[in-house]
Amino acid sequence: MVRPPCCDKLSVKRGVWTPEEDAKMIAFVSKHGSGNWTSVPKKAGLKRCGKSCRLRWTNYLRPDLKQDIFTPQEEDLILKLHAAIGSRWSMIAQQLPGRTDNDVKNYWNTKLKKKLTDMGIDPITHKPFSKLLADYGNIGGNQKPSTRIGSLSKDFKNTVLFRSDPFPKLPSPKLEPPTESSLFSNREVMEKETIPAAILGEGFLSSSSSSISSLSTSICSNAAHEGLSLPFCWNDFLLEDVFPSAADNLENENPTMNENRNEVTSQQVPSSDVRYSSPSSEISFVEAMLDQENEMFLNFPHLMEEPSTSNY
DNA sequence: AAGCTAGACAACCGCGTTCCG
DNA sequence: TCGGAACGCGGTTGTCTAGCT
Numbered sequence: 001m002v003r004p005p006c007c008d009k010l011s012v013k014r015g016v017w018t019p020e021e022d023a024k025m026i027a028f029v030s031k032h033g034s035g036n037w038t039s040v041p042k043k044a045g046l047k048r049c050g051k052s053c054r055l056r057w058t059n060y061l062r063p064d065l066k067q068d069i070f071t072p073q074e075e076d077l078i079l080k081l082h083a084a085i086g087s088r089w090s091m092i093a094q095q096l097p098g099r100t101d102n103d104v105k106n107y108w109n110t111k112l113k114k115k116l117t118d119m120g121i122d123p124i125t126h127k128p129f130s131k132l133l134a135d136y137g138n139i140g141g142n143q144k145p146s147t148r149i150g151s152l153s154k155d156f157k158n159t160v161l162f163r164s165d166p167f168p169k170l171p172s173p174k175l176e177p178p179t180e181s182s183l184f185s186n187r188e189v190m191e192k193e194t195i196p197a198a199i200l201g202e203g204f205l206s207s208s209s210s211s212i213s214s215l216s217t218s219i220c221s222n223a224a225h226e227g228l229s230l231p232f233c234w235n236d237f238l239l240e241d242v243f244p245s246a247a248d249n250l251e252n253e254n255p256t257m258n259e260n261r262n263e264v265t266s267q268q269v270p271s272s273d274v275r276y277s278s279p280s281s282e283i284s285f286v287e288a289m290l291d292q293e294n295e296m297f298l299n300f301p302h303l304m305e306e307p308s309t310s311n312y
Numbered sequence: 313a314a315g316c317t318a319g320a321c322a323a324c325c326g327c328g329t330t331c332c333g
Numbered sequence: 334t335c336g337g338a339a340c341g342c343g344g345t346t347g348t349c350t351a352g353c354t
Contacts, residue, residue, distance in 0.1 A: 014323080015323075016322070016323075017322085051324085055322090055324080056323085059323085102321085106320070106321050106322085109320095110319065114319095
């Protein structure tokens with residue numbers, strides 16, 4: 001492997017930073033500011049490569065970083081943004097003041113991904129595994145199931161294929177400790193708290209419990225049947241298909257059959273809701289993806305803005 | 313007490329993009 | 334316009350630690 005010029009010397013130190021190194025970095029950056037990282041180690045008297053210095057500063061030493069645990073509001077926002085834009089950690093982190101992309105990425109990988117998986121939701125597609133399995137049966141015609149398994153996400157395989165109870169019932173709020181249920185915070189709280197509503201876009205704040213897709217009706221109705229008012233609805237984090245399934249296509253060919261259903265759907269899913277809505281069969285894959293991206297930026301206008309620049 | 317395991321997170325790596333001479 | 338250096342990002346690995354057996 002060819003190391004960058006700043007890192008190719010054997011004398012370059014690697015591994016965990018010591019308090020002394022941190023102190024040198026802080027002292028240097030507070031005096032000279034960040035930038036031109038390749039020259040920082042030499043000027044600061046550190047036996048590190050510039051890349052390592054930049055990473056240490058941006059991910060750990062920056063004075064504006066939050067050291068405390070993620071709040072339920074932050075978790076909520078991460079889930080929403082991940083559902084909307086995927087693993088673009090830097091963009092997600094820009095919406096969370098004091099958090100770095102590494103923070104968000106680690107938090108996702110260690111906590112949120114597991115929570116979703118444990119609750120029967122694919123953390124990549126944000127769709128229930130049961131829905132994925134159902135759709136999976138509609139793809140590829142006579143293809144052998146075993147040959148298709150390989151294209152499934154790792155989490156999906158681990159959860160659905162290698163566990164005895166692939167579709168656990170979602171926990172009742174009655175049974176959940178407060179910390180668990182706080183993952184999906186009350187929107188009223190969220191609007192009042194640190195995260196500006198504008199970041200989420202109007203759709204997210206207005207569509208929570210009213211946007212009912214067929215796949216998550218059962219999830220929400222569990223609580224409804226128990227007479228409980230859930231502070232969130234799982235559909236917030238569930239995405240519709242980019243393209244309709246084969247079954248959907250069949251149905252769509254018969255407009256009268258779906259008249260009532262379409263009517264209901266159009267009322268229940270606000271146009272501003274971030275969803276990978278099914279495009280018309282007339283448009284191409286590329287057009288569908290572009291539409292999807294446009295829709296994303298409509299819902300997250302802040303993602304279009306330049307991040308606030310600060311010089312440390 | 314020792315060994316093992318899983319979780320958390322810091323740090324590294326590779327690659328694409330941007331900048332600059 | 335081109336090429337090399339620097340930067341930024343996302344994925345992955347390494348290390349530490351707490352809890353369990």
